[in-house]
Amino acid sequence: MKNNINFTVIENGTLIPITTRHGSYPNLMYLLKEELQLESFGECGGVGRCATCVVKTSGITGNSALKERNEPATLSKLGFEEANIRLSCQIYITTDLNDVEISILEV
Template identity: 45%
Template sequence: MIAGEKIGFTVVEYGNSRKIEACENEYRNLMVLINDQVYPEGFGECGGQGRCATCMVRIEGGDVSLLSERHRNEESTLGKKGACSANVRLSCQILINSLLNGATVYIEE
């Protein structure tokens, strides 16, 4: 099996930043990675169905196309939470790939 490309980005939770390195598609999605490496409380409660919005993150930097790829019910779930900013996403809808390289991911309260 060929190892995927290395992806590097930063996750910030309550002002604490952590450098993350992962291989492309090492995790099912960004929510699973954050739960495994940062373990914020109550994060990703619906298990990645795009319904609970507890996995909401704000993304700075990285590839701008990352911010235009909303999936499935992401738009309506974020809308219900009043999150209309283009750089707010559900981390369960974000794949671990090169679009994340160099990004800073802020865990939204």
């Protein structure tokens, strides 16, 4: 469908195609947690403090590429300074995710 958002998630070396719609979840963390049944993922509920939802993105654009709120400080505490390392709870489900590759990192 025209309004679908399609991207690929890599978890433990497995490529998982995801199709969703704008606003279908509050953020990427909730989508990943529900769709992939991830345990111990997103423990703080999406406020950007626990860093249990760290992902590596490839190809993300637009406003979704910007780090805001608690995200830079939380990632810095763990030694992540790269622009493509993100907290999935801080990424909204928008067309910015079309054709993006998202790798779930173990922290």
